[in-house]
Ligand SMILES: [Ca+2]
């Protein structure tokens with residue numbers, strides 16, 4: 001006798017501490033939220049999270065990580081998995097993570113398999129390119145320029161759906177104004193996409209030390225996000 005239920009990966013985020021060209025280890029963290037929409041209750045679930053990196057990087061652990069939950073009807077669970085990353089090439093990188101949920105018991109039948117898997121990429125943004133630290137005067141600055149850096153794996157100029165971009169304290173803020181002509185802001189020979197965001201709408205307030213950009217690609221749609229350190233002034 002099969003019980004019907006709808007398990008899903010409801011949200012997936014990826015943060016990395018890579019902020020510049022460097023060859024030391026840095027950390028990436030996958031944050032996954034899984035859900036059971038029911039009607040079956042107390043479903044034993046197994047979620048497998050994987051992490052992907054370019055060929056010049058090694059990952060620890062280098063296999064998928066698993067997490068079990070017993071999910072009641074209408075409940076969610078959020079968990080994190082950490083990855084240590086070490087890259088040899090002196091450049092910025094794109095990373096990816098994927099989460100897949102499945103029932104960890106024989107009886108439930110998932111009524112919608114399409115939402116059982118979710119992926120997101122990490123792309124490196126540079127808030128206020130060509131200035132370090134990335135100082136933002138929250139009282140004065142009308143617009144904040146943010147560069148989405150192209151990498152060997154990702155051409156920001158042609159791949160980014162500009163209308164999808166959100167930026168600010170959480171990454172979900174509808175602060176997009178426009179993108180300008182592509183320019184190579186980090187002198188790596190690859191043109192980068194430089195866009196402007198409305199400071200007020202970013203929700204950035206004194207004391208915050210990082211800002212998050214989120215968006216989607218054009219064509220085969222892939223979600224991406226990235227983070228940069230910021231220094232807020234005018235506080
Ligand atoms: Ca499902």
Ligand SMILES: [Ca+2]
Pocket residue numbers: 149150183184185186187188189190191192
């Ligand atoms: Ca560049």
